[in-house]
Amino acid sequence: MNELTINLKNHSKIPLYEQIYDYIKSNIQTGRIPYGEKLPSTRALSKHLEVSRSTVELAYEQLLSEGYIESAPYRGFFVAQIDELYHLERGQEKLRIYKEEKKKYRYDFTPNGVDLNSFPYNVWRKLSKDILIDDKTELFRSGDPQGEYGFRNAISNYLYQARGVNCSPEQIVIGAGSDYILMLLSMILGLEHRIAFEDPTYKQAYRLVKGLSYPTVTVSVDRFGMKVSELEESEADIAYVTPSHQYPTGIVMPIRRRMELLKWAYQKEGRYIIEDDYDSEFRYKGKPIPALQGYDVQGKVIYLGTFSKSIAPAIRLSYMVLPESLMEAYHTQASFVNSTVSKVDQQIVQKFIEDGYYERHLNKTRALYKNRHDVLIEALRPMEDICKISGENAGVHLLLTFENGMTEEELISRAYEQDIRVYGMSDYCIKEEQGRKPTILLGYANLSEQDIREAVKLLNQCWR
Amino acid sequence: MNELTINLKNHSKIPLYEQIYDYIKSNIQTGRIPYGEKLPSTRALSKHLEVSRSTVELAYEQLLSEGYIESAPYRGFFVAQIDELYHLERGQEKLRIYKEEKKKYRYDFTPNGVDLNSFPYNVWRKLSKDILIDDKTELFRSGDPQGEYGFRNAISNYLYQARGVNCSPEQIVIGAGSDYILMLLSMILGLEHRIAFEDPTYKQAYRLVKGLSYPTVTVSVDRFGMKVSELEESEADIAYVTPSHQYPTGIVMPIRRRMELLKWAYQKEGRYIIEDDYDSEFRYKGKPIPALQGYDVQGKVIYLGTFSKSIAPAIRLSYMVLPESLMEAYHTQASFVNSTVSKVDQQIVQKFIEDGYYERHLNKTRALYKNRHDVLIEALRPMEDICKISGENAGVHLLLTFENGMTEEELISRAYEQDIRVYGMSDYCIKEEQGRKPTILLGYANLSEQDIREAVKLLNQCWR
Numbered sequence: 041m042n043e044l045t046i047n048l049k050n051h052s053k054i055p056l057y058e059q060i061y062d063y064i065k066s067n068i069q070t071g072r073i074p075y076g077e078k079l080p081s082t083r084a085l086s087k088h089l090e091v092s093r094s095t096v097e098l099a100y101e102q103l104l105s106e107g108y109i110e111s112a113p114y115r116g117f118f119v120a121q122i123d124e125l126y127h128l129e130r131g132q133e134k135l136r137i138y139k140e141e142k143k144k145y146r147y148d149f150t151p152n153g154v155d156l157n158s159f160p161y162n163v164w165r166k167l168s169k170d171i172l173i174d175d176k177t178e179l180f181r182s183g184d185p186q187g188e189y190g191f192r193n194a195i196s197n198y199l200y201q202a203r204g205v206n207c208s209p210e211q212i213v214i215g216a217g218s219d220y221i222l223m224l225l226s227m228i229l230g231l232e233h234r235i236a237f238e239d240p241t242y243k244q245a246y247r248l249v250k251g252l253s254y255p256t257v258t259v260s261v262d263r264f265g266m267k268v269s270e271l272e273e274s275e276a277d278i279a280y281v282t283p284s285h286q287y288p289t290g291i292v293m294p295i296r297r298r299m300e301l302l303k304w305a306y307q308k309e310g311r312y313i314i315e316d317d318y319d320s321e322f323r324y325k326g327k328p329i330p331a332l333q334g335y336d337v338q339g340k341v342i343y344l345g346t347f348s349k350s351i352a353p354a355i356r357l358s359y360m361v362l363p364e365s366l367m368e369a370y371h372t373q374a375s376f377v378n379s380t381v382s383k384v385d386q387q388i389v390q391k392f393i394e395d396g397y398y399e400r401h402l403n404k405t406r407a408l409y410k411n412r413h414d415v416l417i418e419a420l421r422p423m424e425d426i427c428k429i430s431g432e433n434a435g436v437h438l439l440l441t442f443e444n445g446m447t448e449e450e451l452i453s454r455a456y457e458q459d460i461r462v463y464g465m466s467d468y469c470i471k472e473e474q475g476r477k478p479t480i481l482l483g484y485a486n487l488s489e490q491d492i493r494e495a496v497k498l499l500n501q502c503w504r
Numbered sequence: 505m506n507e508l509t510i511n512l513k514n515h516s517k518i519p520l521y522e523q524i525y526d527y528i529k530s531n532i533q534t535g536r537i538p539y540g541e542k543l544p545s546t547r548a549l550s551k552h553l554e555v556s557r558s559t560v561e562l563a564y565e566q567l568l569s570e571g572y573i574e575s576a577p578y579r580g581f582f583v584a585q586i587d588e589l590y591h592l593e594r595g596q597e598k599l600r601i602y603k604e605e606k607k608k609y610r611y612d613f614t615p616n617g618v619d620l621n622s623f624p625y626n627v628w629r630k631l632s633k634d635i636l637i638d639d640k641t642e643l644f645r646s647g648d649p650q651g652e653y654g655f656r657n658a659i660s661n662y663l664y665q666a667r668g669v670n671c672s673p674e675q676i677v678i679g680a681g682s683d684y685i686l687m688l689l690s691m692i693l694g695l696e697h698r699i700a701f702e703d704p705t706y707k708q709a710y711r712l713v714k715g716l717s718y719p720t721v722t723v724s725v726d727r728f729g730m731k732v733s734e735l736e737e738s739e740a741d742i743a744y745v746t747p748s749h750q751y752p753t754g755i756v757m758p759i760r761r762r763m764e765l766l767k768w769a770y771q772k773e774g775r776y777i778i779e780d781d782y783d784s785e786f787r788y789k790g791k792p793i794p795a796l797q798g799y800d801v802q803g804k805v806i807y808l809g810t811f812s813k814s815i816a817p818a819i820r821l822s823y824m825v826l827p828e829s830l831m832e833a834y835h836t837q838a839s840f841v842n843s844t845v846s847k848v849d850q851q852i853v854q855k856f857i858e859d860g861y862y863e864r865h866l867n868k869t870r871a872l873y874k875n876r877h878d879v880l881i882e883a884l885r886p887m888e889d890i891c892k893i894s895g896e897n898a899g900v901h902l903l904l905t906f907e908n909g910m911t912e913e914e915l916i917s918r919a920y921e922q923d924i925r926v927y928g929m930s931d932y933c934i935k936e937e938q939g940r941k942p943t944i945l946l947g948y949a950n951l952s953e954q955d956i957r958e959a960v961k962l963l964n965q966c967w968r
Contacts, residue, residue: 058791102790105897107728107758122760156641165636172629177620182817216680216820216844223687227715247840251691264571294571296586326566327522353646354847356680376711380680380844383818433569 043088044080056091060099068108068119079109079117146459147495151288151437152353153486158405159352163397167388183383185375187214187359191390195345195359198393203320204330205343207361213370216356216380218318218346219248225342226252227374228366229278229312236276238266240468242287245280245316258470261286265293268300277311279304283332284320288468288481290431290439298332305340312363316344321402323434324410339363347389350402357381357389409436412484412492419496426503427480436485439465441477446503448478454502460495507552508544520555524563532572532583543573543581610923611959615752615901616817617950622869623816627861631852647847649839651678651823655854659809659823662857667784668794669807671825677834680820680844682782682810683712689806690716691838692830693742693776700740702730704932706751709744709780722934725750729757732764741775743768747796748784752932752945753903754895762796769804776827780808785866787898788874803827811853814866821845821853873900876948876956883960890967891944900949903929905941910967912942918966924959 046063048056067073079085082100086093100117103109110120171179186192192209199205215221222245231253237246239258249256257274259266266281279301283293293301305311315332323329333343343361351357362370392398416438420429427440442451448464455462465479466472484492510527512520531537543549546564550557564581567573574584635643650656656673663669679685686709695717701710703722713720721738723730730745743765747757757765769775779796787793797807807825815821826834856862880902884893891904906915912928919926929943930936948956 061791098790105756105758105790106793107756107760107762120758120760122763156644159641159644161636165633168632168636169629172625172632177623180620180623180816180818182812216684217842219841220680220684220687220844223684231717244840244842251837251841253695292569292571294584296571296584298571299586326562326569327525329570348646352644354644356842356844356846373715376708377683377715378681378708378820380684380820382820382849385846385849 044085046089048089048091057095057098057102060085060089060091060096061102064099064103065106065108068122073119075119075121077119078115079119081116145461147487147491147498148461149437149463149482149484149495150461150486151463151481151483153436153483154349154353155405155408155485156352158401158408160397160401163392164388167391167397168384171384171387171391179383179387181383183379183386185377185379187212187379187381188383188386188390191386192359194390194393198398199331199343199345199361202328203317203345204334205361206334207343211362211364211367212359213362214357214359214379214381214386216358217348218316218344218358219244220380221344221358221360222248223252224374224377225314225360226254227377228362228369230373233278233310234274234276235278235280235314236266236271236274237280237470238282238286239470240288240465241280241470242282242316242318243468243470246470249280260473261289261291263291264297265291266297266301268297268304271301271304277308278314279312280314280316281332282316282318284317284329285323285434287316287318287435288431288437288439288465290433290435290437292329292434293332295335298335301332302336302338302340305336306338311340312366313341314344315341318344318346319349319435321350322406322409322436324406324413325433333361336363339365342366350405351389351392351398355385355389357385409485412487412489413438415489415492416482416484416496419493423496423500423503437481437483440480440482442480442503443477444503446478448480451478451480451503455499458495458498458502460498462499508549510553512553512555521559521562521566524549524553524555524560525566528563528567529570529572532586537583539583539585541583542579543583545580609925611951611955611962612925613901613927613946613948613959614925614950615927615945615947617900617947618813618817619869619872619949620816622865622872624861624865627856628852631855631861632848635848635851635855643847643851645847647843647850649841649843651676651843651845652847652850652854655850656823658854658857662862663795663807663809663825666792667781667809668798669825670798671807675826675828675831676823677826678821678823678843678845678850680822681812682780682808682822683708684844685808685822685824686712687716688838688841689778689824690718691841692826692833694837697742697774698738698740699742699744699778700730700735700738701744701934702746702750703934704752704929705744705934706746706780706782707932707934710934713744724937725753725755727755728761729755730761730765732761732768735765735768741772742778743776744778744780745796746780746782748781748793749787749898751780751782751899752895752901752929754897754899754901756793756898757796759799762799765796766800766802766804769800770802775804776830777805778808779805782808782810783813783899785814786870786873786900788870788877789897797825800827803829806830814869815853815856815862819849819853821849873949876951876953877902879953879956880946880948880960883957887960887964887967901945901947904944904946906944906967907941908967910942912944915942915944915967919963922959922962922966924962926963 046060048059082093082096086096107120109117111117189209192212195212196207196209215224234255235249236257236259238261257276259270265286271279305313317331320328333341346358347355426444427442429438431439448466452462452464463481510524512523546557546560550560571584573581575581653673656676659676660671660673679688698719699713700721700723702725721740723734729750735743769777781795784792797805810822811819890908891906893902895903912930916926916928927945
């Protein structure tokens with residue numbers, strides 16, 4: 041080939057070299073310039089196109105680095121041999137749209153609600169600003185995979201005072217949300233375990249653990265929490281429990297059951313308890329129930345905590361407290377994994393805790409939720425003849441167990457007709473127990489007192 | 505038991521009910537109040553202690569909810585039976601300290617450096633402030649597990665323009681760092697795969713994939729990148745590659761090899777290519793090399809990208825582009841996993857891209873790195889008799905291959921004596937190839953031009 045006539049646009053936004061490159065490349069791709077063909081020399085082409093030689097050189101260099109042409113010393117540039125795969129047309133298959141249409145309900149008793157009107161936006165903005173105020177390059181350098189030490193220290197102090205958790209900052213690993221923390225934990229524990237879940241349980245954790253390919257078993261719950269006798273008969277060596285406030289039944293595991301559970305873990309090497317302390321902050325009567333971790337003397341409890349529930353769902357900040365017995369496994373198997381939480385966010389939450397904002401925020405939301413809780417209990421009083429209320433005094437939802445002949449689905453669909461969303465216990469059950477009584481969860485964190493009163497009035501009508 | 509004499513402190517910060525609760529609880533724990541013992545009635549105890557009856561009731565309720573005591577209707581409160589595990593003393597084992605002492609070098613040629621002096625702190629602060637300025641409760645509600653749509657849209661536009669990646673926002677999944685993205689990807693792909701890595705490779709990904717329990721194989725690299733002939737003989741069905749800029753050799757995979765690789769993936773159901781496009785932004789000559797994903801017509805390429813390298817390491821923001829063929833698996837197996845990136849961070853980076861700051865920042869750092877690159881090349885010229893330079897024109901490091909008789913360890917330790925840190929190729933090799941020539945990596949992103957000149961002068965002396 042001696043000539044390449046390219047219609048160059050001098051006033052285009054695309055540089056000349058790129059126009060030459062594009063022209064040659066597309067002609068090679070379509071086969072118009074075939075394999076083996078010699079390209080004009082850079083001198084000849086620059087003369088022909090009336091551009092500088094360096095422009096053509098730049099175009100050829102780009103074609104060279106992408107492998108469209110090859111250079112042979114002293115002989116020039118030749119089109120390289122390339123398979124023809126890209127001649128295939130891209131399939132025009134339409135993407136399936138997975139977006140569920142989310143119905144907006146007038147009243148939504150979601151058990152996962154968080155009141156965001158009480159979120160301290162001003163404080164958050166101020167802390168965020170203060171932290172970014174200096175041009176601290178340090179803040180944008182990669183951080184400690186475990187989370188920043190100062191932040192872990194703040195968490196360890198908070199946990200000791202508020203939850204009776206005994207740990208040093210060295211045992212804490214920070215991560216972006218509880219799902220991620222479980223993924224990381226699986227790298228520490230390895231996959232050679234069978235994990236027991238309470239039934240009913242926090243399905244998100246259950247699904248995640250299944251998704252990580254763990255074999256699982258379910259253990260039923262009596263009025264003291266997970267049945268340890270049943271756990272012993274299962275082949276599980278890890279028990280996932282929510283002792284401070286069983287999810288979703290709200291059962292507080294009494295000290296005796298806790299000791300039985302610890303005893304189970306102590307009986308065999310390699311057994312562990314995962315204590316998910318997801319919403320222990322919200323208790324309206326007396327002191328918080330101390331964490332199981334605080335009673336553990338043999339390093340068998342892995343404690344999970346989160347700020348997503350107590351500050352805001354969008355704050356992707358959870359953590360685990362590893363027992364000393366797992367620290368070595370963490371360091372050999374998972375400490376190379378980079379942190380998932382930005383240092384900026386870690387510093388904001390650290391300041392939030394250290395300067396007392398967290399405690400104030402907890403007190404404020406606790407008072408708020410307690411009022412809503414009390415309003416809900418009061419509003420439900422006229423329904424005491426058709427259902428039993430349980431799960432009170434803690435968390436952000438109540439349970440109503442019915443004996444009025446209606447099924448859960450019926451209760452839910454009747455509420456739906458009134459534009460009210462309520463949640464059935466079946467959403468939380470792994471196995472469906474024969475003869476389980478229809479049970480509805482009512483979360484109240486995200487509803488005003490007025491809304492609670494109005495909605496319950498409607499429920500009381502439609503559930504009769 | 506008729507009396508409990510508790511030395512109550514009226515002016516203590518600890519509420520009276522809590523003092524009563526603490527006293528009884530610790531006496532039950534130590535066995536001084538034995539199992540089965542009846543506690544005084546609330547009336548009797550309140551009279552005895554001269555406190556209100558509700559104070560005692562509160563203490564008893566707390567003991568009840570923690571399970572230390574039980575109430576028998578009409579008979580009163582009794583100490584519950586509890587195993588004695590907690591009498592065991594907590595082991596006083598000292599925590600092993602895992603903190604490595606990090607030596608600070610005068611000059612550190614880390615290949616993972618990022619210049620943070622050019623980070624646009626003011627812009628970042630402003631964007632962050634703007635986003636937090638309104639009390640948007642929406643911002644703190646839990647977000648889309650896949651990442652916010654607007655942000656994914658901005659990424660999809662950027663990828664199309666800058667990297668030739670063809671995708672819709674529906675195919676993008678955001679996550680807090682590339683390690684996490686690989687964890688999530690493993691939930692989509694399942695563990696029934698064998699993954700092939702280039703050797704040498706990006707060890708972090710290799711370790712992570714090993715940590716997730718995948719079987720792996722290594723495939724050697726020739727001057728065109730991963731050898732597809734060797735890949736075909738391995739039993740791998742997933743190939744992890746860095747075609748735009750092989751890490752760490754800097755090889756740009758030519759179009760022919762890319763086509764061979766795609767052909768390999770097309771030959772069998774279930775084969776995939778993971779394209780890690782980690783630092784494609786940094787290319788100093790000509791246009792960026794388009795991503796392999798853009799050539800794929802059968803949905804076999806999983807594209808990985810990150811902002812940690814191009815903005816700042818502490819920005820925990822990476823993403824993957826799933827081929828349409830994996831979207832269903834994502835939706836059934838992993839879309840329930842909550843996002844690991846806060847909405848605030850997503851919005852900041854979205855604005856950063858949409859308002860043109862990202863492009864400006866890339867241009868600025870590209871120019872900066874190019875200068876450092878040129879200064880390093882220039883400074884290395886007097887060493888051309890003892891080593892061969894490669895990997896130029898892209899990335900943020902060069903490779904020096906030696907034939908002066910010194911081993912890699914020797915080269916590294918001689919540099920160490922001059923307080924200079926350099927990196928050996930062996931850190932990136934999975935298998936050590938017999939007869940591989942000693943190779944040193946010099947990263948220049950994080951060194952000033954002055955430092956580069958000074959350090960290379962010292963290296964030229966100590967390596968002779």
